[in-house]
Amino acid sequence: MGVLAFCQSLLTTIFPPSFRYTFLKFFNRISNYFSCYCYFDITEIDGVNTNELYNAVQLYLSSTAAATAASAGRLSLTRSINSSAVTFGLAHNDTLFDTFKGVAVQWEHIVTQRPSQSFSWRPVPDEKRGFSLRVKKSAKDMVLGPYLDHIMDRAGEIRRLNQDRYLYTNSRGGSMDSARPGHPWEAVPFKHPSTFDTLAIDPRRKAEIMADLKEFASGESFYRATGRAWKRGYLLYGPPGTGKSSMIAAMANYLNYDIYDLEITEVSSNSELRKLLMKTTSKSIIVIEDIDCSIDLSDRQKDNKHSKYRQRGGHRNYPSPDDGPHGPGSVTLSGLLNFTDGLWSCCGSERIFVFTTNHVEKLDPALLRCGRMDMHIHLSNCSFEALKILLRNYVGLEENDLDSETIAEFEAVVGKAGMTPADVSEVLIRHRRERMKAVKELLVELKRRAEGDKEGNVVVDDDELYFKENDKKFN
Numbered sequence: 001m002g003v004l005a006f007c008q009s010l011l012t013t014i015f016p017p018s019f020r021y022t023f024l025k026f027f028n029r030i031s032n033y034f035s036c037y038c039y040f041d042i043t044e045i046d047g048v049n050t051n052e053l054y055n056a057v058q059l060y061l062s063s064t065a066a067a068t069a070a071s072a073g074r075l076s077l078t079r080s081i082n083s084s085a086v087t088f089g090l091a092h093n094d095t096l097f098d099t100f101k102g103v104a105v106q107w108e109h110i111v112t113q114r115p116s117q118s119f120s121w122r123p124v125p126d127e128k129r130g131f132s133l134r135v136k137k138s139a140k141d142m143v144l145g146p147y148l149d150h151i152m153d154r155a156g157e158i159r160r161l162n163q164d165r166y167l168y169t170n171s172r173g174g175s176m177d178s179a180r181p182g183h184p185w186e187a188v189p190f191k192h193p194s195t196f197d198t199l200a201i202d203p204r205r206k207a208e209i210m211a212d213l214k215e216f217a218s219g220e221s222f223y224r225a226t227g228r229a230w231k232r233g234y235l236l237y238g239p240p241g242t243g244k245s246s247m248i249a250a251m252a253n254y255l256n257y258d259i260y261d262l263e264i265t266e267v268s269s270n271s272e273l274r275k276l277l278m279k280t281t282s283k284s285i286i287v288i289e290d291i292d293c294s295i296d297l298s299d300r301q302k303d304n305k306h307s308k309y310r311q312r313g314g315h316r317n318y319p320s321p322d323d324g325p326h327g328p329g330s331v332t333l334s335g336l337l338n339f340t341d342g343l344w345s346c347c348g349s350e351r352i353f354v355f356t357t358n359h360v361e362k363l364d365p366a367l368l369r370c371g372r373m374d375m376h377i378h379l380s381n382c383s384f385e386a387l388k389i390l391l392r393n394y395v396g397l398e399e400n401d402l403d404s405e406t407i408a409e410f411e412a413v414v415g416k417a418g419m420t421p422a423d424v425s426e427v428l429i430r431h432r433r434e435r436m437k438a439v440k441e442l443l444v445e446l447k448r449r450a451e452g453d454k455e456g457n458v459v460v461d462d463d464e465l466y467f468k469e470n471d472k473k474f475n
């Protein structure tokens with residue numbers, strides 16, 4: 001490049017423009033012929049359109065640049081709208097080396113001043129930007145196809161990671177015949193802070209779930225090879241306040257997926273349910289909370305009519321049996337089964353279905369079978385392991401910070417007390433400014449419940465007995 005620049009400046013001063021042009025063309029041809037490299041230019045604007053590949057390369061190089069940030073001389077930093085992450089980029093006229101399948105390539109970001117235009121229909125940037133890819137001629141074929149595909153995939157992934165994620169719901173006037181036909185989902189940015197670190201469940205079970213999720217997310221070729229739709233179902237069951245909703249948020253944060261919180265009582269028919277499904281995107285978690293309260297199971301369980309629309313003392317409004325023909329009962333169990341496992345369930349890919357329930361025995365076995373609900377996760381009352389996590393997260397106490405006597409006391413009472421993680425965290429929040437007081441108060445509360453305080457007994461007996469029975473069935 002240096003020699004070329006020198007020749008250019010020499011020619012500019014001595015020879016007329018037409019001669020210079022012919023000479024440079026000839027010189028370039030000769031040098032290209034003898035060079036072992038070939039070059040590909042990717043300009044920012046291709047004619048009048050923005051070049052998608054330019055944006056992809058820029059994003060792709062941002063991850064490579066980030067990795068070499070400490071050694072690189074100069075990088076440019078950007079942060080786009082709707083993004084909470086800063087991306088690194090190659091500074092103007094800087095170069096960066098990358099390797100793909102053992103082949104080294106060089107990227108150069110070339111920025112030149114655009115000649116001023118008197119008139120243009122479309123504003124164009126003052127600078128002409130482009131990337132130049134230098135690759136050995138012998139590796140050209142290998143690079144052009146697979147490397148550029150790899151760049152496009154990786155750029156898509158980075159874009160998704162940088163973009164804020166959304167929580168969608170169909171409940172606020174989101175019916176298909178509403179004022180916004182074709183947009184059945186309402187979205188808000190998803191900011192739930194729950195992660196697998198903050199989730200207080202048995203660490204071994206946690207590791208199993210995380211491994212399962214990771215395996216699913218990276219399993220495209222497996223699902224393709226086995227002819228299965230790339231989706232997975234999780235059933236979360238357990239008493240209120242044991243972390244079912246928190247786990248869904250943790251799953252979404254772990255995989256960087258959007259969440260579609262499907263309020264099935266707002267869906268008036270099976271076909272509407274199918275349309276909602278069609279409007280969901282890949283890399284998302286489709287959630288139906290309290291499934292036993294949301295759907296009429298009578299088309300499969302004629303003899304179990306009393307189970308439907310149970311009113312739960314709590315936080316949601318469940319429909320009454322008087323709902324009209326277009327009311328909540330209009331989605332049938334078979335509609336839901338088709339939703340999770342029918343042909344339409346694979347109209348997108350990489351999707352997770354999560355159903356939650358407090359009463360797993362109310363669910364039809366057809367809904368629970370593998371392929372629909374592949375993993376059944378029991379979230380139980382607070383165990384000793386979960387308690388340790390809550391103590392660490394809420395008041396910053398590790399096991400070593402407590403004396404052996406207190407630990408033994410916790411271990412002895414926590415199982416019998418039958419407190420949910422929500423109950424435990426409530427006590428800890430109340431006294432979070434005085435850590436040791438929080439520990440003392442928690443111990444008092446646990447003992448009170450374990451010793452058969454009236455309130456405690458109700459919680460312990462119902463849930464423990466009930467879930468012991470179901471654990472035999474589901475674990």
Ligand SMILES: Nc1ncnc2c1ncn2[C@@H]1O[C@H](COP(=O)(O)OP(=O)(O)OP(=O)(O)O)[C@@H](O)[C@H]1O
Pocket residue numbers: 198199200201238239240241242243244245246247358379420421422423425
């Ligand atoms: N396993 C847990 N780990 C950490 N925090 C938890 C856990 N379970 C409950 N909590 C805390 O208790 C609160 C309630 O939990 P969450 O809403 O996840 O319970 P849930 O099982 O979904 O209850 P419901 O059945 O009533 O919907 C959350 O704000 C969370 O902070």
Ligand SMILES: [Mg+2]
Pocket residue numbers: 244245246289
């Ligand atoms: Mg919940």
